[in-house]
Amino acid sequence: MGLITWTEALETNQPEIDEQHKNLIDAFNSLHEAMARGRGREQVSKTLLFLTNYTVQHFRQEEAIMDQAGYPDAPRHKLMHHGLVVRLSALMKDYVVAPATLTGSTLDFLEGWLVEHIQAEDFRLATYLRERG
Numbered sequence: 001m002g003l004i005t006w007t008e009a010l011e012t013n014q015p016e017i018d019e020q021h022k023n024l025i026d027a028f029n030s031l032h033e034a035m036a037r038g039r040g041r042e043q044v045s046k047t048l049l050f051l052t053n054y055t056v057q058h059f060r061q062e063e064a065i066m067d068q069a070g071y072p073d074a075p076r077h078k079l080m081h082h083g084l085v086v087r088l089s090a091l092m093k094d095y096v097v098a099p100a101t102l103t104g105s106t107l108d109f110l111e112g113w114l115v116e117h118i119q120a121e122d123f124r125l126a127t128y129l130r131e132r133g
């Protein structure tokens with residue numbers, strides 16, 4: 001999959017959410033680049049830590065929007081967020097012990113997860129927010 005390019009196909013039309021998704025994609029791309037260019041362990045760790053922290057922050061804010069709007073599908077959506085955070089945390093721990101565990105295909109999986117999540121779950125949330133007005 002490689003680098004993710006932002007396109008309108010990822011746009012929820014919720015400015016706050018879109019802005020954060022763009023930053024999240026940038027963070028993924030930075031990690032991708034750090035790995036592809038064979039950057040040192042320290043640089044990759046730093047990028048991975050930033051990505052994980054930013055993901056947590058974005059999910060928290062998206063969940064606050066859901067709660068505020070009384071989004072009925074919030075529990076399921078939050079569970080998916082939780083799943084990715086658990087996965088990222090495990091990835092970070094594994095990377096510290098054994099850097100070889102972080103591979104391009106792991107990254108591809110995560111990027112695929114993000115794109116699918118935005119287009120399915122976040123779009124559904126955005127539609128709800130729009131219809132609710």
Ligand SMILES: [Fe+2]
Pocket residue numbers: 062077081117121122
């Ligand atoms: Fe989400």
Ligand SMILES: [Fe+2]
Pocket residue numbers: 017021058062118122
């Ligand atoms: Fe999101």
